[in-house]
Amino acid sequence: MFDEVDDALKRLLEEEMDIDSSEIDIRFEQPKREWSARLNRPTVNLFLYDVRENVKRRTQSPAWLETGGGGNSITQTHQPIWMDLHYMITAWTKDPQDEHRLLSNVIMAFLRHPYLPENVQEGELAENPMEKPIKVAQYDALQNMDKLWAAMDNEYHATVDCTLSLALDPFEEITTPVVKTIDVSTGQSFTPGSGLFEDQGDSLRSWSVAGTVHSGESLEDIRLILLERGQYIPIDPAGRFFITNLREGEYTLDVLVEGRAAEQHILTVPSDDYDIEV
Incomplete structure (x- = not known):
């Protein structure tokens, strides 16, 4: 499902920023030195650098929700598990001003949509009925960025964090007699x-x-x-x-x-x- 999140974010940016795919690329690569050296046109890159459970949304009790199955049965569904997908957004052009312009447009696009719009979702992502909150440029995100850039052997670049929260339900519904x-x-x-x-x-x-x-x-x-x-x-x-x-x-x-x-x-x-x- 994470690949479908990538596709949805790409469609959202293309629609909101009116991007011509022949002029500007939207990628989801690890921005290593050798990767950035091969770029030959302006690129917005969303690198998924961290995935973890959002424990603030964890529901301790009840773990299972009961709904009437009708007549002499009852259906139990597990509470969803919320995962936070952290993207490291960078812009790559030859001119720093163009990079800054791209980054600001990306931020504005996400600020206009606190939740992932339904029209950009497809597949299992679209079938998931829960809202998908989006947060961008949060003050407590992207800690120790110097170490991350050093691990990728690349020069420090202006970076924006984008976090999308996704409710996952790996459990099947259980229907039992009352x-x-x-x-x-x-x-x-x-x-x-x-x-x-x-x-x-x-x-x-x-x-x-x-x-x-x-x-x-x-x-x-x-x-x-x-x-x-x-x-x-x-x-x-x-x-x-x-x-x-x-x-x-x-x-x-x-x-x-x-x-x-x-x-x-x-x-x-x-x-x-x-x-x-x-």
């Missing part, structure tokens, strides 16, 4: 760790259940109370709720909606469906 009931059994075991217990009937058997509240009302205005326990049941922003340590049988959920009379819903444990329509 777990609505968990059967939990406790007791003494002849063989610890095997999961096999002595027969003690259903006295120590419990269930954990999960369901979803479906409503045209704001979920913030809905409250659930398990009457048998007098227990308030939290609802997450997606309408999901979870109740643990239930014995087999029927339970009553009071559904309280602001401005409406209370409704009662019967939960049968275990069951195939615990969703509630309000």
Whole structure:
């Protein structure tokens, strides 16, 4: 995808600077001495000298986002990983004033576009729905440039930094069934760790259940109370709720909606469906 970023930046500069490709080159080379010595016409060079994760954009939690897969499934997508692509921009002409003019035009072109325009993107880059921020001539970029130029065995040249941030998602979406009931059994075991217990009937058997509240009302205005326990049941922003340590049988959920009379819903444990329509 990085090669597609190169192509997009080239198209952006050609459009913004009205460059005739027969008169001015846009290249992506390492500006070594032998390379610059071979140039025979004005050239704008964007050398990709550094690629690293932008840790300021890293999302610690949650690493995975959940979206409704529809019905009895749920889809998980990983948070994108943001990479910063650092380009070292130089202009090469015989006249220093022409170099300065080219550099200033490059800076103005990028300043007009804080994000990479969609019309210059192609391929996988265009399919990536995330915006691609562009920063140019930042004060904290391009440190120790004398060492970089020395490593390339070339004379120090006026240099501008351009950083493009790109969201990458190397992970595939995961679609799994929604777990609505968990059967939990406790007791003494002849063989610890095997999961096999002595027969003690259903006295120590419990269930954990999960369901979803479906409503045209704001979920913030809905409250659930398990009457048998007098227990308030939290609802997450997606309408999901979870109740643990239930014995087999029927339970009553009071559904309280602001401005409406209370409704009662019967939960049968275990069951195939615990969703509630309000």
